[in-house]
Each structure stands twice: as structure tokens, then as C-alpha cells.
Amino acid sequence: MNEVIDLVALGWNTTLDEAFTEHRDQGYEPARVTVQHRGSYNLISEKGEMTASTSGSLLHHARGGGDLPAVGDWVAVSGEPGNSGVIHAVMPRRSCFSRKVAGDVVQEQVLAANVDVVFLVSSLNEDFNVRRLERYLTTAYASGARPVIVLTKSDIAEDAAECIAEAEAIAVGVPVHAVSNVTNEGIEDVRAHLEVGTTAVLLGSSGVGKSTLVNSLAGDDRQLVNDIRADGRGRHTTTYRELILLPDGGVIIDTPGIRELQLWDVEEGLEQTFEDIAELAQGCRFGDCSHDSEPGCAVKTALEDGSLAADRFESFQKLQRELAYLERKQDKKAAAEEAKKWRAVSRARNKINRSQNEY
Template sequence: MKLNNIDMKNLGLTEEFMQESKIYKDLFIGRVSSQSKNLYKVITEKGEIVAEISGKYQYSVKGISEYPAVGDFVMIDRTNNSQGNGIIHHTLSRKSVFAREAAGTKEDIQIVATNIDTIFICMSLNDDYNLRRLERYLSIAWDSGAVPVIVLTKSDLCKEIEVRLNEISSIAIGVEVLVTTSISDDGYQSVKRYLSSGQTVAFIGSSGVGKSTLINRLLGQSVLDTSEIRNDDKGRHTTTRRELIMLPDSGVVIDTPGMRELGIISADLTKSFSDIDEFAFDCKFNDCTHQHEPNCAVQKAIKDGFLSVERLESYWKLKKETKYQGLNSKMIEKEKTNEMLSSMGGMKNFRNFRKSIKKQNRNKRK
């Protein structure tokens, strides 16, 4: 899509970003629209250009999360490529970040998109439907600083929509749910309410759920490649990289590749599991683990049918992942040992216990 004479406010440029940009003299402000290896596409007021980061910038970063990401506002040395690639010298402060654990590592994070106002968590109403995965998405989305909205796609393939909506409402407290379909002209109108000048909406979800199809509908043309879900109902990766696209007078949308795994770096469980926190307020003990303690209000809620066992187990799982994040294997094992031996007073008592066993063994050998 060719871009000329860009309205930077429609692109999401706020007064806060403009004030911060004044620190950097003789540079221009732009927004990262895509990345391919070491090259970036950046939208400036004069159009979209190709850019790379400066050597000083590259030397100063401590991890991949500090490199420019799609959605970032950056300071760049030019607004066109007539004299070569632009050079990115700085990234401005991020107002929101959707991030996940980088694939194959426990030590760094992958920035999916930044400076987002609304996150559309897309889930199709066929075999992609998964409440536990949705809880994971919501936990990360709430933590990002943006507002999550659940977008259910392919409603034409589902015969029990009301049942699904009731299930989702029981776990998505305070989150709006939109039902869409791509087979009718009005099947995507509900998402338009979130699109307006200066707003940024990111589409997040698994492969093949219809993110790109929805965006094409909003654009009124087939800008993004799409592919149908196969007969086995497993989506293929259509979007291969994150991409920011500007809508005329309606802000911008960010398309993202499907994510098979969503490793948690940080999550806001107080919002995504606010129902459990509310029940826990009535527990007898402030530090109740909701497992074996007497007068546990969470366990009572399960017995009374107000809370499912699966949701509580999902809460425990995500809580544990968040707690262990950033720890190496030895530290994780130590943490697990402390938990297992909490009834004996933790690691200190465990060491004393081990010493007593060794002493007993020595006495037996004498």
C-alpha cells in the first residue's frame, strides 16, 4: 500500500510522544510498520521508508526486547530513501507492550506489538475454541496496558453460539465479546466501533482464525494474504510477520502471525481471574492456597457450582509460570523443593532434616 503525506495523529502520534521527540534534535519521528531481519519499514509524515538501526543503538541494547518493534515510535534521520536507508537512532517510551516468552529461550522476551490501545483476541468458534488458552491470552493482554476485547470468528460454523457465549462470560469478566463471520457483509461491523483516528488495534490469536480476513474486510480490499482452514480444522500460518496497517481516518491495525505457544513473561491474574480473587476474600486464612485449608471459600465455590475445577487449575498453572519466569533450572528446582517441603518449614528445615538422616546413617555404620 503506497503512503504519502501521512496524518501522523491518525497514525497514533500523541502529544506525549511529540513532547518526548523534542529531546532528539535534527531527527524525524516515525512509526515502525514491519520488520524483516535487520531492516525495518517506518512510516513518516512523508511516507513509508526502509530503515536500519544505528551502530550506537545496536551496541547499547541488552536484549532483543530493546530493539524496535512493530508499533514503536522511533527517531529517524530522514523521511525518504532517496539517499539510502534511513537510520533509527532512538525508540520512544512505550505506552503498552504485548509480549511473550521468546521461542527456545527463558532469558528474553519477544515483543509482539507496542503502543496498542485495544487487543482483539481472536478465537474461531470451531476446533480452535479453547477456554484455557483464552485465559492465557487475557492474562497477558491485561498486563500489556491495552484493553482486551474477545473477537469470535467463523460464527457460521457454530450451532451452539449461546452456549459458547455463556462459557466465555464465566471467565472473561469485564471483557466485551464480539461475534463475527466473514461470509456476510455485516458480519464484521461490530469491530468497527473500536476503530477511530489515532487508535491502534492489534489482532492476536492462533493461525487460521480469520485475523487477516477481518482486516481485509475493514480495509475494503485484499491487502493481506489469507488461506482457508483445512478440512481437519487446523489453520495454517498465513501472516508470517507482524505488520502495522493504517486505515483512512480510522487509526491503525496490527496483524500478527498465529501463535501456537504463548509463553508468559508477565501476566495480570488479578483481572483475568478476578472471580477467584473475589471468592478468596472470604477465605479463613489470608495466605490460603485454595487446596487443603479449612473454610476455603474458593473450594466452597467449586462445590456450589460457581467455579469450575478446570479454571482453578488454570489459575494455579499460570500463577506458577509467572512465579518461575526468569529463574534458571537450579533456581526453579529450589523453588519447587521449597513448595513441596513447606509443611516442614521450607529449605532450612529440609537441610536440617538431611543432616539428621546423614547422622543416623553414620551411626548405623559404626
């Protein structure tokens, strides 16, 4: 890419420009991460595209993976397009879509940074699952971005209206768009969320049509899409997260299909997603009501009279338990790290004392 890139179109603003002053004084340029590889990154700046790796200082001071560059991050970089650059700093994020890394490791994985809109993508076939949408909504709200539900494959759906109604019921106030990448139904409704300088991320399971949606929004076959199987699911082709500048304005981040979205620091997002339950809980007799066996429980009353669906409440409780478990593991990890730090201090003190005694 040889033409001059408009940083504003990429999402640059006056707040970032002011915060970047100290880095500019050191001779660094602002750039945005478009692709994250193992140990290196693709960047785009107003001068063009380049690859870069993190400086030793940035790696040394990172407390975990969440402090390192991620797709969507703005960074301070040295180097010229066509050559390998060095990332010296990550600019403060205005929003961050994260999950816990898979497995037993208690660590944050940033899926996308500096996002304005989260497109939660589900297809109108057997993939449609409101419980999964509730999990996605919880993480989207916690990120600080605005969620939008996109239901794909409306041209082959037999019960589209029912699915749309279910999505609207669990996501009050959230835009819900049914789209078809074949007939282009609803594509302009989705595009309306992508003004110049706006960044959106696509999140959903494998095969729901995310990459095809990117192609529809971009107006070309930018993202490779394999043939659709007989059961209506697309074969998964996106293997890494990528930030794409759209020709008509806006930036979109395509992501691989998510097999597992483990929660990370989403307490506020949980309350927003289940606002109806939070409001009911205000009517409970006891402020610390567990909605189990306490008298005067407004949530139990709603479950009994059917105004609150049992499966929705079970979904809420499941996410609550998962979050509580994560917090316990984080506390245990923090305690272990604190103990390790003081052991190191103690060893250093003992070494000094031994040295002094020798003299």
C-alpha cells in the same frame, strides 16, 4: 506512498510530541515501525515509507530484545524515504504486548507496542478454547491495552451461542463479538473499536481468520489469504507482524498465528483475568492461603459447592505455576549477570594493581 501521512492518524499525540523535542533538536524525524525484519525495519513517517536499521549506539545500550524496536514502536530516525535510514532511539511505550521467547532463553519478545485494543481472535469451531482465551486475556491485561474477544466464522458455527456464553463467563466486562467475514455479521461492531489514532493488534491461532478480518476492516484484499480447508480452517498465510493504516481511521497490527504464548511479567494481568478467584481469596482465613489444605479456605468452599468451576481454578493454578517458574529463572539470570559484572570489576582492579606494582 507519496502523499503526506497524518501522524495523528497513526497514533501520534501531544505526549509523544513533547517527549520527542530532544530528538527533533538533533535533526531526527518521528516514524512508526510497520514491519520488523531480521536486522532491519520498515517505517512510516509523515514523509512516507522507508527502511531502516538500528544505530550502533542503540544496539550497544539495549539490555535485551525488549529494548529494541518492535512493530508499533515510535522511533527517532534519520534519512529520507526511498533510502535506508538509521533508528537512533525508541520512544517510551504506553503499552507493550510481550511474551517470553520460545525455548529455555529467559528473554522478552515484544509482539506489538503502543497498542490500545487487543483483539483476541478465536473461531467458532474446534479452535475455540476458553483456557487459551484465559491465557490471552492475562497477557492482554498485563500489556496495558483493552481486550476485546472476536469469535470468527459465525456463519458456519453450530453452537455459536454456547461459545459466546462461555467466553462472556470467563471474561466479565470484556466485549465479545461474533463475526462472519462471509456475511459481514459483526464487522461493524469490531470496527467501532477503531477510532482515528487508535491502534489494535490481532492475536490468535493460525487459521482463525485474522487476515480475512483485516481485509474486511480495510475494505480490500490487503492481506493474502489461502483457500479454506474442508475442516473450516484457513491456511496460515501471515508470516510476519505488520502495522496497517485503515482507510476509515485506526491502525491494526496483523500477526502470524501464535503456536505458543509463554507468559512474561503478567502478575497484574493474572489477577484481572481471574478476578473472581482473587475476590474469593479475600474471604480465606489465612492471608497466605494456598487453597489446598488450609482450614477456612473460601476458594475450596466455592469449588465444593460448584460456584467455582474446577477447570477454571486448575487453569489459574497452571498459569500461576508458569509465572512462578519464570520469576525463578529471571532471578537466577539476574544473579548470574550480577556475578559476571563483579568478576569483570575484580579483573580490572587486579590488572590495575599489577600495573602499579610493576612501577
